[in-house]
Structures are given as C-alpha cells and as structure tokens.
Amino acid sequence: MLVAERQKKIVELVNERLSIRVTELSKIFSVTEETIRRDLEKLEKENLLMRSHGGAVSIEKDQSETSYLEREITNATEKKAIAEAAVRIIESGDQIVLDASTTAWYVAKELPDMPLTVLTNSIKVAIELSKKEQIKVISTGGTLLSQSLSFVGPLAERSLGMYHVHKAFLSCKGVHLEKGLSDFNESQALLKKQMMEIADEKILMVDSSKFGTRAFSQIGPLSTIDCMIVDSKINEQVKQQLEEKNIRVTIVD
Template sequence: MLVAERHRKIVDVVNERLSIRVTELSKLFHVTEETIRRDLEKLEKENLLRRSHGGAVSIQDEQAEVSYMEREITNAAEKRAIAIEAVKLIKPNDQIVLDASTTTWYMAKEMPDIPLTVITNSIKVAIELSKKEQIKVISTGGMLLSKSLSYVGPLAERSLNMYHVNKAFISCKGVHIEGGLSDSNEWQALLKRQMMLIADETIVMADSTKFGVRTFAHIADIQQVSCVLTDEKIYANDQKIFEEKGIVMKISK
C-alpha cells in the first residue's frame, strides 16, 4: 500500500471510529507503531485529525451533537454495565445530579425506587425517573438541544447554583491524564463543570474507548474526579496511569 493511500485510509478510519489507538492502526495497516506515529504527526499538521495520548481522534464536526438514538447503540453493553455499577454507589436519601448521557439514562432505568433527590438536564432521564414514586426529580430547564434531548445554557447553569448534592454522575467524550475530562460540545462541557462544582464527589462514567482522548471543550482536570467507572476492555497501562495519580478505578463486568 502506498503511503498516500495509507494516510487517506487512516483518516477514514479515525472519522468513522471517532477515536482509535496507535496499536490498533498498526495491526490494521501491518506497519510498526512508530510508522503510525509519524503518519499521525503528519496528518495532524495537515489538520486532518488530532493526535491523542496513544492514538488519534477525529476533528470532523467536533461540536456537533450526536443524536440520542445514535448514542444509545454505541457501546451499549459497556454503558449499561457501567450504569449498573454506578447505581451501587447510590444510597437512600442521597442528593445526586445526572448529566444527559446515555449512561445516566441506563442508570435511571436500573435505579431502585428509593428516597432520592435527582437533578438532571436530561429529558429522557427525567421521564424514566418519573415512573418511580419515591424519587424527587428536579429539571434544570434551559435551552433545549433537540438531538440530545437535554437542557444547557446560562439558565441551566444558574439553576444548578441553587443546589448542593452528594454525588455528580457524568460522562464525557474524552478522559485524558493530562488534558482531563472533555466533551465535543461546549454547552454540555460548561454544564458538566457546574455539576461537579455543586457536588461533594464526582463519579465519571466512561467506556474504555474514551481513555487517552482529548476533545474540543475542557470540563475539568482529572484531579477533580473522585472515581472513574469503566469497562473491562480498558488497557492495563491506562488503568495503572490513573491509579498512580490517586484516581479510584472501578471496572464493570
């Protein structure tokens, strides 16, 4: 395969997968990891992708909101398993905040009907929790993003300022040891940052494909996270790096 053809195919794969690791590209194109790193460096200079820790991420439509239907079928099994682990961290009479991710929707479905107060910017999470009589649901309100069925913007951020919660459960597009947590949409990133500020502790729920990835909008530094829930496909080296930084890692089965 000619170098130019390999470069074109690398960009296609990155845009299709949104993020991919050097090791995977090396196996896919039957070249060394060092060759792939040089390829990614060149393609980043040409503004065709962005390098991340251990791989590359797509820059195509970075700020576009992914539709809820699309997110529901992406890594669904891993997200559901992570959600089940997250629910185990909730105690009766807790006050929690949930973002508008698919994983928190799975949490809402799995959550027992116990005395809780839940604040959320997600319409789907609020509807799911409304079926449970003992759970008090508070919606942030705000500007509606139709694709993700979530509220964002200054009104949503100000409404969060009125509250204090025990735990914040959030997901994100990127979890990077140096770049911290990040999201592809700036509105969502700002709201998730505010959720973390009103919580005693933050639990990040991210499947293994999110590690080593940095996306458009910074949410918070990794040191501000209390615990990370992920799936068993996470690379052992990634897990070790985060644990060495004092981040509690819980692996769903």
C-alpha cells in the same frame, strides 16, 4: 462596519468555530465588549446562536453532536454494565445529579424506587425517573438541545448553582491523562463542570473507547474526579496511571 453586517459576521464566526468568546469578538470588530454582548443578546433572540458564559456557541446541527438515538446503541453493553455499578454506590436519601449522557439514562433505568433527590438536565432521565414514586426529580430547565434531548445555557447553569448534591454522575466524550476531560459541545462542558462543583463526590462513567481522546471543549483536569467506572477493556497501564492520580477505578465486565 454597519451593525447588521457585524452581526451577520458574528453568526458566521460562531458557526465556523462552534464557539467564541466576547473578548475575542470585541478585538476582531474593534468595538466594546458591551456592544458585543448586546449583539449576542439580539442574535440569541432571533435564534441565530446561543449565549454562554463569556461568549456564544453555535446552534447549528453538526456532526460533532451525535443524535441521542445513535448514542443509545453505541457501546450499549458496556454502558449498561457501568450504570449497574454506579447504581450500587447510590444510597437511600442521597441527593445526586445526573448529566444528559446515555449512561446516565441507563442509571435512571436501573435505579430502584427509593427515597432520592435527582437533579438533571436530561429530558430522557427525567421521564424515566417519573415512573418511580419515591424519587424526587428536579430539572434544570434551560435551552433545549434537540440532538441530546437536554437543557443547557445560562438558565440551566444558574439553576445548578442553587443546589448542593452528595454525588455527581457524568460521562464525557474524551478522557486524556494529561489534558483531562472534554466534550464536543461547549454548553454541555460548562454544565458538566458545574455539576462537579456542586457535588461532594464526582463519579465519571466512561467506556474504554473514550480514553486518549480530546474533544473540542475542556471540562476540567482529571484531578476533579474522585471515582471512575470503566469497562474491562481499559488498558492496565492507564488504570495504574489513574490510580497514581488518586482516582478510584472500578472495572466492570
């Protein structure tokens, strides 16, 4: 198979599956992993895909990546209440990380102007916090996802690895009692996982509609979460099961 033909098929596979690993591509095309990495590097430069840890992800806009404007108005009342509860556990002098979720943006809006360091991959969060003089904002940088107005990719991942924070505040698309946390986008999932790894305390902010759902990319098991802030529509049995897993559950009206 010619190089150009192989690279064309790689792009087709990535767009079809949304993400794929180097090891799998190596087997499919019977070439070395190093050859596949060179292919992915070239294709990324041509803006045909985006490399991730151990593979590549599609940059085609699809229905799995809901636009920020749409997410902003979905369950807005619940998200605002959850954000207000999150702000109450943030203390002056804290170093925190906020993901690119709309709930994290509501946290940024609700935060008082006090001494804080906030690390984020969200453009919306950074802009909101820029209005507050005492808050130091650090952006991860990286590859821009226009649908979510966030930075992802190797640069964002390396940036996060340079820091340690007291608290990580994040959301996700799916919360499953057995299978854990998940997100539609692999790049976002990788970044959220790393956000939890650099934090002393991990706080998940989700509305009850996320429970029982499994999205495409795994973030991690529920055991990685210390605290969960949810709305009052959560099933009582689910709440008990979470507490049995030693997850503190804060319910907001």
